[in-house]
Amino acid sequence: MAYTKKIVVIGTGGTIAGQSGSAEDLTAYQAGELTIDEVLAIVPGVENYGPFESKQLCNIDSSDMTMAIWMELARTVQAAVDREDVAAVVITHGTDTMEEGSYFLQLTVQTNKPIVMVGAMRPATAISADGPLNLLQAMQIARSPEAVGKGVLVTLNGTINCAREVVKQHTTGSDAFGNAFFGHIGFVQDGIARFYYESLRKHTAASEFAPLAADEMPTVALVYLYGGIDSNVLHAVLQTKPHGLVLAGLGHGILPGRIRQLVENLDIPVVRSSRTGSGMVSAMPNDSRHGFIVSDTLAPSKARILLTLGLTKTKDRAALQEYFYEY
Known part of the structure; x- marks a missing residue:
């Protein structure tokens, strides 16, 4: 299918952009080494879901994320979804603070357009690196009509998760993200995003915290x-x-x-x-x-x-x- 509207892809770093000197290193690596354009370049078939517009917001280990960066991210995402030529936004983010970053966006971006946050549990240089498939599936979710109005979605390992409920449940496993109480709201298989549930709590277009107005946040x-x-x-x-x-x-x-x-x-x-x-x-x-x-x-x-x-x-x-x- 040929798409006319863009996906804006925002890079913030994380393991998905990580590198190591050995393909066997799954934990001893440096996060945030590859640019978002370099990450996109190693994803086979990603061009089928373009056109894209890439932005490098930062390139850090997500353990170094701050409220100030999330605020800048929220404003960057808001500016993107407000454009007529943009269909969706995909954000690469480190997994250590993804559960917080995704929920912050869930509350501070006013839109019905799909926003998908994606990361990886293995660096780009690792054997069986999971980042390329995760990012490809993020694009497939972003292009799905069913993703419209569902708030900020988080995907890793073929699962689709709501930003409100998703948590990191494993230190290193590729299936680290989910929620033991609520489960996944959908899955990606064979290039198709399938949804089974959605959050009934207020978010994005219905959030009174969106669009983000505050210049500073309480501690x-x-x-x-x-x-x-x-x-x-x-x-x-x-x-x-x-x-x-x-x-x-x-x-x-x-x-x-x-x-x-x-x-x-x-x-x-x-x-x-x-x-x-x-x-x-x-x-x-x-x-x-x-x-x-x-x-x-x-x-x-x-x-x-x-x-x-x-x-x-x-x-x-x-x-x-x-x-x-x-x-």
Whole structure:
């Protein structure tokens, strides 16, 4: 099929652009070495899904991603989807912070056009590098009429995932991305993107955080709780004066007594989430009394993104809680 409108391909680096001196190196490599044009050049058949327009936003290991870069990315994507000659946007991104970056775009870009984020678990120089096929399948998703209106999508290993739910579940496996609670929303097979579900939560065109307007973002801290945690750990975090706090609690977002006593009277919003990686954190009687917000089914990393954006609109805890039920 001949396409007339472009896919804008934005490169940010990551393993998909990584290189090593040995084809056997699967973890000892340098991320963000190849440009986006060099990455595209090693994808057989990608020309069948053009025309393309490429942009190199940055070329970094995604462990070095910052809110400032994601804000620049959101504005770059918004500018692309606002153009009449653009059908979709594909973004290459490192996998370590892909779950956060994709959700940030899900909330801050106003469009119904497909936005697909893709990465790789093996560098471009590795035996059986997964980047070329992942990127080709990202193009196939971007060209699918079924991808319209589904928000930001994440693809690796032939799976299609919603940005709200997707998490990295394995350190090195090519099938690292998914969600144990919700599963994949679709798959790519034989060049065809097939969808079975979609997110019913607000996103992209329906998001009140889009298009991104803020020039600066509030600081929100994320603390992982554990058995025997000393309150001094949290004291150290609070001394940095964050505007909000997300706690990756035990089980159902449970806070140890010494931690609960410390945070129940804070003058900043506190979100209870869970470190378990699956399931819902629902409200309990003490939450409303102490002003705690619950994360619903959002992973702690994503709860931090939503609280950050929520604080650009309001400090009211009831209103912030509604965001967690709506987005």
